[in-house]
Amino acid sequence: MLPLATSAILLAVACQPEPSPPKPKTLTASEVHGERLYKTTCASCHHADSTTPLNGPGMQGIFKNRFLPSGAPANDERVHEVIVQGRRNMPGFGQIFDDTQIRDIIAYLRTL
Numbered sequence: 001m002l003p004l005a006t007s008a009i010l011l012a013v014a015c016q017p018e019p020s021p022p023k024p025k026t027l028t029a030s031e032v033h034g035e036r037l038y039k040t041t042c043a044s045c046h047h048a049d050s051t052t053p054l055n056g057p058g059m060q061g062i063f064k065n066r067f068l069p070s071g072a073p074a075n076d077e078r079v080h081e082v083i084v085q086g087r088r089n090m091p092g093f094g095q096i097f098d099d100t101q102i103r104d105i106i107a108y109l110r111t112l
């Protein structure tokens with residue numbers, strides 16, 4: 001009877017009279033940690049809520065495009081490398097952050 005039960009649930013969901021208002025995005029612990037690091041370290045040069053450049057390019061939707069502003073592929077490896085080594089006018093943070101912290105920053109960037 002599983003298929004029937006499943007369709008009953010789907011039907012119940014589909015028939016809700018009012019669509020529930022979109023829930024505010026809840027971040028995971030890792031993303032929250034990354035956001036904190038971002039605000040203290042990256043936000044002075046990068047807007048989180050727009051693509052307009054500040055000192056460096058805005059980070060909104062940075063992982064939603066295939067390419068980073070430099071033209072490099074928008075993936076974890078590349079962004080990890082930029083954070084560690086820096087790039088032109090961006091300082092590197094390899095001496096400041098460990099891998100876990102960088103992973104959390106990337107997790108946060110993925111929510112933008």
Ligand code: HEC
Pocket residue numbers: 038041042043044045046055056057062068069070071072079082083087088089090091093105
């Ligand atoms: C002192 C200012 C400054 C700080 C602080 C800074 N950045 Fe940058 N960032 C820049 C500049 C400038 C660029 C553009 C580099 C270039 O010329 O391609 C950049 C570029 C980038 C890029 C795009 C790289 C590409 O390949 O296009 C990413 C992603 C990035 N920064 C992430 C971060 C993160 C995450 C932090 C915090 C850990 C951070 N930045 C902190 C100035 C900064």
